[in-house]
Amino acid sequence: MAELIVSLDINNRKDIEKLIEMLGSSVEHYKIGPVPLLTFGTEIMEFLSNKKKKIFLDLKFFDIPNTVENAVYSACKLNPHLLTVHTLGGKNMLKAAISGRNRAGGDTKIIGVTLLTSFSQEDLENIGIKGNIDECILQLAEISFECGLDGIVCSARELEFLRKKFPSDFLMVCPGIRPGGNRFDDQKRSATVSQAVRNGADYLVIGRPIIESENPVAVVSQIKTEIKENEPKRENP
Ligand code: C5P
Secondary structure, three states: OOEEEEEOOOOOHHHHHHHHHHHHHHOOEEEEOHHHHHHHOOHHHHHHHHOOOEEEEEEEEOOOHHHHHHHHHHHHHOOOOEEEEEHHHHHHHHHHHHHHHHHHOOOOEEEEEOOOOOOOHHHHHHOOOOOOHHHHHHHHHHHHHHOOOOEEEOOHHHHHHHHHHOOOOOEEEEOOEOOOOOOOOOOOOOEOHHHHHHOOOOEEEEOHHHHOOOOHHHHHHHHHHHHHHHOOOOOOO
């Protein structure tokens, strides 16, 4: 079943602790990006694992292969469940990421960010990349698969064509989810919870609609109900 990951993009350590406490057992998986990592320090990893939470370490490494190999090695030593690298770093960098993970041991899944969900066709053209945004995403997904990554980050909208191209265990992690479909913030390729689940997302990453809500517990509960209601029926083997 698709799993909710709550993105802890909060600038204050006490508020991070308060939210995790408030959400209790209703959330089992948190995303740590630069905001909570720089606010809390790497001890946030221990803090969450002591509470038996899974961690998605979203640092989107994008550098020369040697630096990425070493960065992934150090990140995997912190034992996250998922770790991101940026696919625009190219094949040599992606292979280096896999080497870093293998050298560290453990079973962290390396996930390639294709194009940010805040990116549109126009943004792509603005940086001089010609061609269709979906084709670009497919190409980045293909090199991720070829280089041995465990999955990709993409918009739930793209799952319609991506799901058909890759085996079902190639993980699809989808941010840019907007539960009510009525606020978008800086996200440009967003989708609702039901769209994401029906299109076959493995993970739904949601930040502001939960962390900025007056009642995060109620929002999480609503999202989890929507996930359950829209889960595609799987045939028994
Ligand atoms: O607040 P919101 O729900 O938009 O948060 C989405 C989170 O997912 C942010 O932490 C953002 O950094 C991350 N993310 C994204 N798009 C990607 C990769 C990661 O929005 N392609």
